[in-house]
Amino acid sequence: xxxxxxxxxxxxxxxxxxxxxxxxxxxxxxxxxxxxxxxxxxxxxxxxxxxxxxxxxxxxxxxxxxxxxxxxxxxxxxxxxxxxxxxxxxxxxxxxxxxxxxxxxxxxxxxxxxxxxxxxxxxx
Numbered sequence: 305x306x307x308x309x310x311x312x313x314x315x316x317x318x319x320x321x322x323x324x325x326x327x328x329x330x331x332x333x334x335x336x337x338x339x340x341x342x343x344x345x346x347x348x349x350x351x352x353x354x355x356x357x358x359x360x361x362x363x364x365x366x367x368x369x370x371x372x373x374x375x376x377x378x379x380x381x382x383x384x385x386x387x388x389x390x391x392x393x394x395x396x397x398x399x400x401x402x403x404x405x406x407x408x409x410x411x412x413x414x415x416x417x418x419x420x421x422x423x424x425x426x427x428x
Contacts, residue, residue, distance in 0.1 A: 306376050306377070306378045307376070307377050308374075308375075308376060308377070309324070309373075309374070309375060309379075309394060310372070310373070310374045310378040311335070311337050311372070311373050311374075311394070312337065312369070312370065312371070312372050312373075312402065313335040313336050313337035313338070313350070313371065313373070314335065314336055314368055314369065314370050314371075315333050315334065315335055315365055315366065315367050315368060315369045315371065316333070316334035316336055316349065316367065317333065317334055317367050318333070318365070318367050318401065319331050319332065319333035319362050319363050319364070319365040319367050320332050320333065321359060321360070321362075321363035328355060328356060329355065329356060329357075329359040329360050329363075330353065330354070330355055330359050331353070331354045331358075331359035331360070331362040331363045332351065332352065332353050332354075332427075333352050333362065333365060333425075334349055334351055334352070334364065335350045335352050335371065335373065335394075336348070336349050336350075337350065342363050348392065348393050349392065350377075350393065351391055351392070351393045351394070351401065352373055352375075352393070352394045352396050352399075353393065353394070353395050354396045354399055355395075358396065358397070358398065361399060362396075362399050363397075365401065368403075369401060369403045370401075370402040370403040371399060371400060371401055371402055371403075372387075372398075372399070372400040372402055373394055373396045373398070373399055374396065374397055374398040375394045375395050375396035375397045375398070376394065376395045376397075377392065377394050378392075378393055378395075379391070379392055379393070380393055380428065384411065412417050414420075415419075
């Protein structure tokens with residue numbers, strides 16, 4: 305099942321950039337989101353894939369950076385050595401850096417592969 309998602313989390317490792325056979329930029333990284341509180345606090349790990357201009361931006365992200373990601377989430381099932389395993393993945397349309405960057409990237413600046421719109425009327 306595929307669902308739209310917006311998530312805020314921290315990178316588990318530096319983003320990696322590669323180029324497809326057709327010349328499209330593709331970046332991947334893992335991101336942990338937190339949920340619950342107290343003894344019930346936990347983390348969910350996501351594998352995030354970003355394409356195009358957003359991928360070039362995401363390639364600058366480093367382990368520990370806090371990011372906002374919007375896109376399509378889905379679950380992949382595969383066979384591991386110890387049985388069936390599941391991976392939660394996001395194909396991101398938008399990525400925003402929320403933590404300060406040493407390379408001058410302004411926190412919260414979005415990079416989108418689609419036309420931007422005015423969010424000034426949104427209360428959050």
